[in-house]
């Protein structure tokens with residue numbers, strides 16, 4: 294991925310995909326598939342094509358911080374206040390995608406760009422997103438995602454068949470795991486750092502949940518999002534999390550401590 298400057302459209306993200314190995318054949322197709330998804334979602338200024346070893350795409354660049362660097366302060370100081378505004382904006386971003394009938398399939402902290410502007414959080418890397426028509430030539434079966442953020446039912450199916458079907462409730466799990474790891478540095482499940490992917494997936498299937506200690510209502514909310522059964526997880530829409538219409542500050546950076554990002558919004562109460 295490169296950040297580049299386009300004469301017509303300003304800053305853009307240029308993605309180039311090539312075949313890594315037979316097992317992950319999708320890496321060559323991912324840029325074009327993502328661009329097809331962005332077209333289907335009606336996003337402007339997206340182009341794509343092929344090259345000798347795969348596909349490429351160009352899309353607008355979103356200025357902001359990934360959730361992981363943005364929340365570094367909380368990881369180094371557990372008593373730092375919870376950034377409820379950003380958490381609610383993450384939920385809203387996922388809810389917008391779900392409301393359009395799509396699921397993301399690959400939610401992780403690096404794919405949540407916190408802009409600090411009115412559009413809140415932008416979800417990026419939609420190469421695995423599902424719903425409508427994706428240009429057949431570039432489509433591929435969903436291979437699962439990074440296991441740290443993979444819901445138990447996805448891990449179970451990937452172990453059994455090598456494939457799975459992404460869903461909004463699996464996105465909710467992935468978002469819960471993303472919020473947890475960004476706030477605490479802890480993965481949702483316990484497995485050795487150097488465990489092979491099948492071992493990681495088996496730990497997820499065996500529900501080796503890691504205990505964590507985060508204040509209410511943030512902690513209980515994440516706990517519910519990480520429920521083992523999909524039907525026990527809140528939906529983004531029904532979670533009643535909302536960043537509301539609070540006035541915005543200029544874009545937050547990883548070092549900044551924007552005040553309104555730390556105030557618990559009343560809409561977290563009773564969320565579930």
Ligand SMILES: Nc1ncnc2c1ncn2[C@@H]1O[C@H](COP(=O)(O)OP(=O)(O)O)[C@@H](O)[C@H]1O
Pocket residue numbers: 294306308352353354355356359403404406417418419
């Ligand atoms: N449209 C975008 N705007 C801003 N940053 C982006 C954008 N697309 C990708 N990035 C950055 O590039 C990284 C890699 O891009 P991504 O689409 O996740 O590709 P891959 O997972 O194949 O590496 C992201 O984690 C993010 O930091």
Ligand SMILES: [Mg+2]
Pocket residue numbers: 404418
């Ligand atoms: Mg990515």
